Amino acid sequence: MGFRASRYLPLLRWLRDYDRYRLASDANAALLVTIIVIPQSLAFALLAGLPAQAGLYASILPCLAYAVFGTSNTLAVGPVALISLMSAAAVGDVASAGTAGYAVASGVLALLCGIILLAMGLLRLGFLSNFISHPVISGFITASGLLIAASQIKHLLGIEANGESLIELGQSLAMSLPQTHQLTLAIGLPALVFLYLVRRHLAPVLSHFHVSNRLTGILIRMGPVAAVAMGTALVSYLALDERGVAVVGEVPAGLPALALPVSSWALIRELMVPALLISIVTFVESVSLAQTLAARRRERVDPDQELLGLGTANLASAFSGGFAVAGGFSRSIINFDAGARTPAAGAFTALGIGLVTVYFTPWFEHLPVSVLAASIIISVLSLVDLAAIRETWQYSRHDGSALVGTIAITLGFGVIPGIVTGISLSLILYLWRTSRPHSALVGRIRNSESFRNIVRHTVETDPRVMILRVDESLYFANARYLEDRIYTLIMEQPELTDFVLMCPAVNYIDASALESLEAINGRLHDAGIRLHLSDVKGPVMDKLNRSHFLQGLTGEVFMSTYDAWCKLHGNGDNAEPEPAGPKDAEIE
């Protein structure tokens, strides 16, 4: 019982060794994270189409829940740009922005994500994330970054514009462009430039003054805090909000009320597919981030337990007026750099943000939305990785197509169609590739037991013995392809008496392929050719032994292709002794 509890509550493990040193490290990291994530949390709430306080709520209890159930010492959970955008896309289809129904639907979405993640964790389905390829994830993140940046332009310009794809957004922006609010732009644009300079050029300047890398990292990430503080001061002092500059406005003080977001079955049914996709993206992104951070310190994270941590975090968010959350890149990096030692750092962050929510919300009243938008734009542009496109394309056309396809569909049709297309495309390309397997006629490399492609290597061959190496497992999608290939080959070589199928790359033969092999065996028999197999792997042989195939096989199953060669070419029963083979061997 005790063992089971600690399996599902990693808390019990690290709490035993908790000491003053760890407490100091964790508290220090939490303080920094609290300060840095506040503007981010407010901004991502707006990105998700929700009031600013939802971002704070989504950073309190979820942080605490993850601290109890998560396994990463440094992953910080809360609102994340990509997930906020996906949430907005999903909820936008079922409710109008700004209504109470919209906030409820956002909560229901987080609830569903929580349930799905928990279920995946309890059923140990973490492996499902393996079915999303790196190029698809990379393309999806790049395209989402561009979409998020585009979606914030309206706040910089102080206009209205909406759309789920780049095209819709662009059209909408172009239409409203004449209404640009110049005072808003006059605040947002300098903020954008300031943040860009901090991000790109602060590091070399600081290194010139011998500031440590760690401090530099923290200072760079303080950029948005400084921009927000300056912007708020400016608006407040000049009363710019009375002159039309959009501000966050009054944020209710106090902790969120705990309540289950009320919902109908119809709503749940509509949000189910987006929730599944958001859960998968949440999991893939959070776990790979957690693993990257853990690897740097030789720690380990347990993907299935991470699902429980992320699941409870989303449930906590749903119950406390928040929305879908995940492990955030910049907040986790800060946590890591500032020296967080255990998940307690997350709990302290929750405490910090809770205090802010209770005491400091009046500070956000005059915070200009355009500065938040500028901070989002600068932060998400770091997600855009255009070099990956070229590199991936160069390495593999299939992977490159999956990447480019994901980007195109995400930009053209939005995040939900984008991730669905990406996953489908990579699976289809994989199936397509295995359905047309590479195969090669091989010959013997002299003085060796190796058999290699006759096109690539200088090898011995025998006109009566054809050896085909097929470079794929045999299954329904490629069985007929192989049949056609073999029938074409044997027609080209009339002296043929023996055909050897070399199977070092055949990892299994399914029932459809077995039928094809039987058909090949029959057809070769009719043509006076015996069919042999060589290099058949143990597990494949076990299966063949359970079928009737071997009884009907006209030839033999050889342990190695070399054995087949010796029997059929060198001194085989059916072959007239051919001097070429041995003689060549003597010459060399």
Added chain:
Amino acid sequence: MGFRASRYLPLLRWLRDYDRYRLASDANAALLVTIIVIPQSLAFALLAGLPAQAGLYASILPCLAYAVFGTSNTLAVGPVALISLMSAAAVGDVASAGTAGYAVASGVLALLCGIILLAMGLLRLGFLSNFISHPVISGFITASGLLIAASQIKHLLGIEANGESLIELGQSLAMSLPQTHQLTLAIGLPALVFLYLVRRHLAPVLSHFHVSNRLTGILIRMGPVAAVAMGTALVSYLALDERGVAVVGEVPAGLPALALPVSSWALIRELMVPALLISIVTFVESVSLAQTLAARRRERVDPDQELLGLGTANLASAFSGGFAVAGGFSRSIINFDAGARTPAAGAFTALGIGLVTVYFTPWFEHLPVSVLAASIIISVLSLVDLAAIRETWQYSRHDGSALVGTIAITLGFGVIPGIVTGISLSLILYLWRTSRPHSALVGRIRNSESFRNIVRHTVETDPRVMILRVDESLYFANARYLEDRIYTLIMEQPELTDFVLMCPAVNYIDASALESLEAINGRLHDAGIRLHLSDVKGPVMDKLNRSHFLQGLTGEVFMSTYDAWCKLHGNGDNAEPEPAGPKDAEIE
């Protein structure tokens, strides 16, 4: 131009050599087929929910169209039980049986199937059928046979019952059972018994009297004709239709009017997915039947051209008041057994059925529906192959699950969900299998260059050199699995200095797997272990050369595992000379 025409019009090829001998064979076969398919065509029209004449119409122009565009000399095209059932399931969702809209929707479905098959043929997409595995097809046909038989019980009993799944049908039948019409049953049941006896026991009796096999085959297939004739005579003589026995009723005489089935976009959209599925099943079934028959006579069929033949046949059916058609098993077998030599036999069959439609429809007025139902039941039960379930399960649990899953979903939810689930299931099981590849630690078989699984064979090993053979291509779905496997292995062997990944079964490495290999390389390096590759195939090596991986690789890429062994174990730079290997070799 002439070449292109004969490519798409196989007619031009066989018509050149057409002679009196072929004419006689074809005409003889067509006469038999005409007689035998008439009851079948009427019955399958009822199965598709259409008036009896639709079955005749669907046997005239489609036959002719296939004769022009098809490549099989013996495949006979027309209404088919399985396709009729699928048509009824699809059309039943958008129109009520018996209405004019129902007939139109059936025509539209045939039109869509025709367009899809033609498009697949022109785009040479015949390979798509390879993605349906044999177990899925086999399970689907077995379950459909059972469903069709169950759907005919109501006609035997003279009651009303409907349902797309076995459960719905069973409930519906049970509810109506008390209304059984005894006179109907009194005709249908003897017909059923008669047909069963003919099917099962006529052959041994006839062989006792030394009747030839071919004639026996034809006589067995004449059973339904005899039953229909006797049933019609009985009903007509005793005027049983006036006493409530359901009959085919008045069938309008004359050829069908040619017209495009009028439709709306909404209807087309709703029928699109079923049309796609029906097209795939039509293609898979017809082509495998055509290939089986062609192989017996050493003829060839061209799958892509078959798509054009089947596509035009469906278009012709749509334009002439018919419904979806395919190559039919029993009509093709008769055609084959009766000696059809060229597609002209199909044209003659069309002529024969045309004549029947013009002159003999009054004969069908008193044909009892229960006898048609009995003939359907007996004919489809031959589709049920229960032995395949056991055999497939024995050979492979995966294939067995796909087969059983397809049967269960088809019986439980109907044909459309059944085939969709079957195809998805077999693809998912394939992906699942490749995502957890088999791998084996290998050692050297003494006195050879072969390396085999240390568990299955007696082999030489070296505690400082670990050789892992991975039996699958490396791609996104199994990349992390491999990482975990390697990390676990190296922790078990602390003396390790060199790790060799043996890749004879690795047919490609995608971008995701490449990243994993880079991660493995880095992690092994940190642990003081070098990573080597061996037996890397040419195409894989070409790709690796295009990436940065080889520059960072801590070890080497060996041509063969034996080379790696010689370098790392036998007389490697890093290895102290170990006497075990050579000494053993001397002893043997």
